[in-house]
Amino acid sequence: xxxxxxxYFLAVAEELHFTRAAARLHxxxxxxxxxxxxxxxxxxxxxxxxxxxxxxxxxAGQHLxxxxxxxxxxxxxxxxxxxxxxxxxxxxxxxGFTSSGVLIGxxxxxxxxxxxxxxxxxxxxxxxxxxxxxxxxxxxDLDIGFVRFxxxxxxxxxxxxxxxxxxxxxxxxxxxxxxxLAEVSIAECREEAFISYPAGSGASLLDYLNHLCASAGFxxxxxxxxxxxxxxxxLVAVGMGVAVLVAPMAVLRHNGVRFIxxxxxxxxxxxxxxxxxxxxSPRIQGFLTAAGAQEERASPRAxxxxxLAVPDRS
Numbered sequence: 001x002x003x004x005x006x007x008y009f010l011a012v013a014e015e016l017h018f019t020r021a022a023a024r025l026h027x028x029x030x031x032x033x034x035x036x037x038x039x040x041x042x043x044x045x046x047x048x049x050x051x052x053x054x055x056x057x058x059x060a061g062q063h064l065x066x067x068x069x070x071x072x073x074x075x076x077x078x079x080x081x082x083x084x085x086x087x088x089x090x091x092x093x094x095x096g097f098t099s100s101g102v103l104i105g106x107x108x109x110x111x112x113x114x115x116x117x118x119x120x121x122x123x124x125x126x127x128x129x130x131x132x133x134x135x136x137x138x139x140x141d142l143d144i145g146f147v148r149f150x151x152x153x154x155x156x157x158x159x160x161x162x163x164x165x166x167x168x169x170x171x172x173x174x175x176x177x178x179x180x181l182a183e184v185s186i187a188e189c190r191e192e193a194f195i196s197y198p199a200g201s202g203a204s205l206l207d208y209l210n211h212l213c214a215s216a217g218f219x220x221x222x223x224x225x226x227x228x229x230x231x232x233x234x235l236v237a238v239g240m241g242v243a244v245l246v247a248p249m250a251v252l253r254h255n256g257v258r259f260i261x262x263x264x265x266x267x268x269x270x271x272x273x274x275x276x277x278x279x280x281s282p283r284i285q286g287f288l289t290a291a292g293a294q295e296e297r298a299s300p301r302a303x304x305x306x307x308l309a310v311p312d313r314s
Contacts, residue, residue, distance in 0.1 A: 003075055005039045006068045008032060009047065013065045016055045088282025090120045095287075096133040097125060097146040099229050103248045104271065106163045107146050114290035121283055131202035134158060137276055143284050145274035148204045148246070150266075154274070161273040161291060168212075168267040169250065169259040171236050171243040176258075183261045186244075187216040193223035193241035195232045205269060209244050212264060233257055 011021040012032070022029040040047050047061035057065060084090045101107045115123070128136065128145075134155045136142035147160075154160040170189060172179050178188065190213075197203035199222075213220045223241045226232045230252050232243040237256040246269050250259040261267075273291050275284055 001039065001042060003072065005035060005042075006072055008035045009039060009064065010068045010072065012036060012048065012055065013057055013061060013068070016057075018055065084120065086282060088121070088284075088286040089118055091283055092122045092124060093144065093283050093287060094124045094126070094142050095144045095146070096128040096136060096142050098130055098133075098148050098271075099127060100148065100166075100246050100248050101146040101271065103251055104164065104166075106271065110163075110273075110287070110291050113293050114287050117290060118283070118286055121286075129197075129202035130204040133274060135202075137274060140276075143275070143281070144287055147272055147274045148269045149272055149274075150204075150208060150268070150270050154277075157277055158274055159277040159279075161275075161288070163271045163273055163291070165268050165270050166246040166248055168208075168244055168262045168269060169247050170262055171233060171245055171249075172258055172260060173236055173239055174256050174258055176242070178260060179258045181260055183263045185216070185263045186212045186267065187218075189213075189220075189242065190216065190218040192221070194220045195224040195226060195235045195241040195243045196220070196222050198225040198227060201227060205244070205246070208269060212244075212262075212266060215264070215266065 008021075008025065011024050012018060015021040015024065018029050018033060022032045025032065036047065043060075043064075045060040046058050047064060049056045049058055081090065097107060111123070114121075126142070128142075130145075130147040130149055133142060133145035133147050137145055138155070138157055146163075149160065170178065170184050170186075178184050194209070196209055197206040199206065209220060224232075224235055226235060229243075229245055229249050232245065233249070233252055233254045235241065236243050237254040244262070245259075247259065247261070253259060273288070275288065279285065279288075
């Protein structure tokens with residue numbers, strides 16, 4: 001039994017007149033009568049009682065009318081669902097983000113634009129370190145990542161889209177010897193005890209701190225490890241050491257600490273949108289389109305130092 005047979009049956013059952021049903025279906029009456037007869041033969045039961053003056057449903061026909069409406073309604077729903085999937089309007093999108101991501105307007109605005117455009121898509125957000133996001137994207141466990149990454153070459157199989165560039169700051173207690181400075185170089189911190197992310201955590205900022213210090217000719221002394229930036233700031237406040245964090249983290253400032261911009265040319269961290277290279281998923285493409293719309297609306301970024309050349313966004 002094919003769906004077209006059910007459509008033919010439904011037209012006759014609702015019209016109770018073969019000529020009107022044929023006109024409704026835009027086919028001739030004889031072919032319609034033949035299709036109904038073929039359906040009755042296939043099912044092995046009469047569906048209509050026909051006389052010269054009327055057409056009536058049998059009891060079996062009345063039951064099939066109910067089921068035909070259900071089946072045709074469901075089939076129409078499946079087609080609509082498939083079309084929505086093809087347009088990226090339904091399903092689930094898995095998004096990773098670093099802790100500083102939720103503190104900046106770019107991430108919030110992209111999410112807002114996307115949710116307004118695709119309200120039927122469920123968003124699953126996970127806070128993850130940058131390198132953990134890269135691994136999850138490569139495995140297919142994540143669809144989009146908001147990452148901190150300065151390397152111009154993305155990891156294998158991934159594509160990066162720059163969202164913004166943020167100055168790195170030295171976080172010190174208010175009574176620290178450097179606390180009165182308007183800015184500071186990383187070289188002036190060679191004797192400091194640093195509080196940073198745990199080794200092997202996948203936090204890109206730890207790798208970059210090592211890079212900055214190496215460029216200044218020393219290896220940082222990591223005296224304390226903490227997985228959360230807020231914890232690091234708290235440890236700075238009680239005098240356990242200093243930390244290097246991105247400027248947007250200053251909104252988490254604890255009483256008794258100062259954020260001092262680092263003057264080094266390389267003292268910045270990019271925020272980028274990561275996805276698999278050559279991605280064809282309509283949902284992911286829709287999210288990247290939302291990111292493009294956000295960029296068009298964005299005003300100049302106060303956190304981007306004038307002396308730093310921002311990479312081409314094309």
